[in-house]
Each structure stands twice: as structure tokens, then as C-alpha cells.
Amino acid sequence: MLKAIKPFIALFIAAAFVLIMVPALLVLPFSIKEENGRLSQHVDGQVRHEGKKVNAISEPAIEVSVYRAQSRQIQKFPLESYVAGVVAAEMPADFKIEALKAQALTARTYIVNQLMTHDKAGLPDGADVSDTIKHQVFRNDEELKKEWGSQYKDKLSKITKAVAATSGQILTYxxxxxxxxxxxxxxxYTENSEDYWSSSIPYLKSVSSPWDKSSPKFYYKKTIPVSEFERKLGIHLSSGNAIGTVTKRTPGKRVGTVDFGNKKLTGKQIRETLDLKSSxxxxxxxxxxxxxxxxGFGHGVGMSQYGANGMAEQGKDYKSIVKYYYRGVExxxxxxxLHTLTARK
Structure with a gap:
């Protein structure tokens, strides 16, 4: 009887070993890559970060063709890898995780909208988007290693977590x-879209953003010779101290119009001509x-990054942040x- 039981026990142990070790071996490569700071992996329709399921959303395989302005080459990246590269380039990695999630959501929304509208103005054939401020700034893995150095692993892990937590989500109106x-x-304050550009967009409306006052970029000074000031703006100043009159301000408290006597210019025109940080x-x-x-620093329309981080520091989650800066969105x-885009190809 004992001799008959021994083979049965050996078979049972072997089966148990297979059941335990095979799943572990399947998960191990993904866990190792993430521990090394790699981007999250899609496995059987599940987004995994640090070996755990983050968001049970099955997404179609979409690649983004990015025109690399410096090398003048087009490189292709999986959608979520592209989003991570944008978040890493556009927002400081030491920001709060909820602010990074909000940035991931805006980055994904931007590129999905870009892919849907097929706006290829200024891009070479085959490119969907550039890696500059004309679209969204983007850094690939090797560039981030050089930029972050010894902090690469920790920073990319944080970025990856933020991207994975919002996977498959976009902002819609x-x-x-x-x-x-x-x-x-x-x-x-943020700015109404129509007060900086010509079109009025219902979800891009001015809101108070008091958190920005703690930003190191809140104040900035620039000195310009009078002769250069006159030449660039196409005006002539009198010998006195007067330098035009602000005749209008926007709801976002920025300069709307300046009257120089023989010429009127908008705050936007002056900002862009003199390369100022804000209007x-x-x-x-x-x-x-x-x-x-x-x-302030930037055009002022949409989500303020330092404002988003300030909200996150006060305990607001990414959903509250984006719905505050983009009014009435879902x-x-x-x-x-994305399935529609896949079907077109």
C-alpha cells in the first residue's frame, strides 16, 4: 500500500510545482522590467504596474509617429509609452502623483484628438505629432536616462504609475x-480661450488659480533697451517716462490692449513679439x-500645471483637478x- 502511495505523492508535488511556478515565471519578466523603471506592460488586456493589475481596460494597439525635431527622424511609440514620455517632459516628476495623473489625462486626450482630426500642418509625411511645444514636448527612454541620471529609476516609476492609473481615459465635451x-x-487666473485666441471654447473659461503664487515661475523680470523695444513693436516713445496706456484687461487679469498713441497692440501681440513669459x-x-x-508663465488657457500641483497638495484627486480647469467635461x-482609428488603418 505504501509503495502505491509514493508515486501518487510525487505526482501531486510535481503538479503543485507547475501550478505555482508557471504563473510566477509568466509575471516575472514584467515585474523585473518595471523594477528597472520600464513603462507599464499590457498583458492579456490588463495594464500592469509593479506586477499588479491597475486598470482592467482592453485597448487596441495604437502607435504614435513622432517627428523628432533634433534628429529630423520619425520614431514610432506605443500610445501609453508616448503619453509617459510627454508627462516626463512636460511636468516635473517631483510633483504630486495626482497632478501627474492629471497631466497624463491631458496628454492622452491631446494625442487622441490629434489622431482623430488628422491635423498634420507643419509635419513631414508619416508623422502624427512633433516633440516640441508646437504639439507636446516628448522625451524617449534614453533621453530621460541622460536627463535624470541616478534619479531615473524612481522618477520613471512614478510617471509610469500615474500613466497606468489613467490608462484608457480621455477628457470629452x-x-x-x-x-x-x-x-x-x-x-x-486662467484665461478665456477667446481672450488669447479667436475662438470661444465652452470648456476653456477663466477660473481662479491661487495655488500658482507659490510657483518659482510666478514672477519674472526682463530688461530690454528702449531702441529694441521700439523697433520690435513698431512704435516710437516720447522722451518722458510714459510707455503706452493699458486700455483693456481680460477676465483673466491679463493685458488686453495697450494704446501707444499712434498704434494699438494686444497683450498677446506684445508678449509674443517681446518673448515675454506672460501677457x-x-x-x-x-x-x-x-x-x-x-x-505667470504661459498662454494661460486650460490647466495650470503648478495650479494642478497646488490642488493635489491640498488633497484633490486628478478627476477634481481636470474638471476644475476644464469646465463641464467628462x-x-x-x-x-481608438478602435475607429485602428479600423481606418
Missing amino acids: NGKPIQALFFSTSNG DFEWVRKGSDIVITTK IQSSNNL
């Missing part, structure tokens, strides 16, 4: 992806120079839109 505009630092500015003449002080799955 009336069922369509929004123009998910964002910028660094507000002057205390909320004031200036003073000091001898042969004009000293310009700006508040967070929806991108699956149907």
Missing part, C-alpha cells in the same frame, strides 16, 4: 475629445532701458475612438 491645453503657471505684464523706463515684470474611455 459632448462626447468628443477636448483641446486639452495646458501651461506652466497662471497669474492667479500679464507691467513696465517701467529706467534710463535707456525698459524693465518688464510679468506674472472623463470617458478612449476605446471606441
Whole structure:
């Protein structure tokens, strides 16, 4: 009887070993890659981060063709890898995780909208998007290793976690992806889209953003020679201290219009012509120079990155953050839109 039992026990032990070890061997390569700071993997329709299921959303395989401006080459990246590269390039990795999630959501929304609209203006054939501020700044894995050095592993792990937590999600308005505009630092308010660009977009409206005042980019000073100031703006200043009159301000507290006597310019025109950080500015003449002080950094439309981080520091989650800066939007799955894109190819 004992001799008959021994083979049965050996068979039982072998079967148990297979049941335990095979799943472990299947998961192990993905866990190792993530421990080394690699981007999250899609396994059997599940997004995994640190070996755990993060979001049970099955996504179609979509690649983004990125025009690398420096090398003048087109490189292809899986959608979620592209999103991670944008978040890593556009927002400081030491920001709060909820702010990084909000940035991931805007980055994914932006590229899905770009892929849907087929706006290829200024791009070479075969490219979907560039890696510059014309679209979204992007860094690949090797570039991040050089930029972050010894902090690469920890920073990329945090970015990957933020991207994985929002996987498959985009921001929509009336069922369509929004123009998910964002910028660094507000002057205390965001700007209406129509007060910086020509079109009025219902979800891009001015809101208070008091968190930005703690941003290191809130104030900035720039000194310009009077002669250069006149030449660039196409004006002539009198010998006194007067430098035009602000005749209008926007709801976002930025300069709307400046009257120089024989010429009127918008705050946007002045900002872009003089390469200022913001269109909320004031200036003073000091001898042969004009000293310009700006508040905020960026166009001011959409989500403020430092504002998002300030909200996160106060305990707000990424959903609250994006719905505050983009009025009336919904967070929806991108699956149907991505499947449509896949069917077109």
C-alpha cells in the first residue's frame, strides 16, 4: 500500500510545482522590467504596474509617429509609452502623483484628438505629432536616462504609475475629445480661450488659480533697451517716462490692449513679439532701458500645471483637478475612438 502511495505523492508535488511556478515565471519578466523603471506592460488586456493589475481596460494597439525635431527622424511609440514620455517632459516628476495623473489625462486626450482630426500642418509625411511645444514636448527612454541620471529609476516609476492609473481615459465635451491645453503657471487666473485666441471654447473659461503664487515661475523680470523695444513693436516713445496706456484687461487679469498713441497692440501681440513669459505684464523706463515684470508663465488657457500641483497638495484627486480647469467635461474611455482609428488603418 505504501509503495502505491509514493508515486501518487510525487505526482501531486510535481503538479503543485507547475501550478505555482508557471504563473510566477509568466509575471516575472514584467515585474523585473518595471523594477528597472520600464513603462507599464499590457498583458492579456490588463495594464500592469509593479506586477499588479491597475486598470482592467482592453485597448487596441495604437502607435504614435513622432517627428523628432533634433534628429529630423520619425520614431514610432506605443500610445501609453508616448503619453509617459510627454508627462516626463512636460511636468516635473517631483510633483504630486495626482497632478501627474492629471497631466497624463491631458496628454492622452491631446494625442487622441490629434489622431482623430488628422491635423498634420507643419509635419513631414508619416508623422502624427512633433516633440516640441508646437504639439507636446516628448522625451524617449534614453533621453530621460541622460536627463535624470541616478534619479531615473524612481522618477520613471512614478510617471509610469500615474500613466497606468489613467490608462484608457480621455477628457470629452459632448462626447468628443477636448483641446486639452495646458501651461506652466497662471497669474492667479486662467484665461478665456477667446481672450488669447479667436475662438470661444465652452470648456476653456477663466477660473481662479491661487495655488500658482507659490510657483518659482510666478514672477519674472526682463530688461530690454528702449531702441529694441521700439523697433520690435513698431512704435516710437516720447522722451518722458510714459510707455503706452493699458486700455483693456481680460477676465483673466491679463493685458488686453495697450494704446501707444499712434498704434494699438494686444497683450498677446506684445508678449509674443517681446518673448515675454506672460501677457500679464507691467513696465517701467529706467534710463535707456525698459524693465518688464510679468506674472505667470504661459498662454494661460486650460490647466495650470503648478495650479494642478497646488490642488493635489491640498488633497484633490486628478478627476477634481481636470474638471476644475476644464469646465463641464467628462472623463470617458478612449476605446471606441481608438478602435475607429485602428479600423481606418
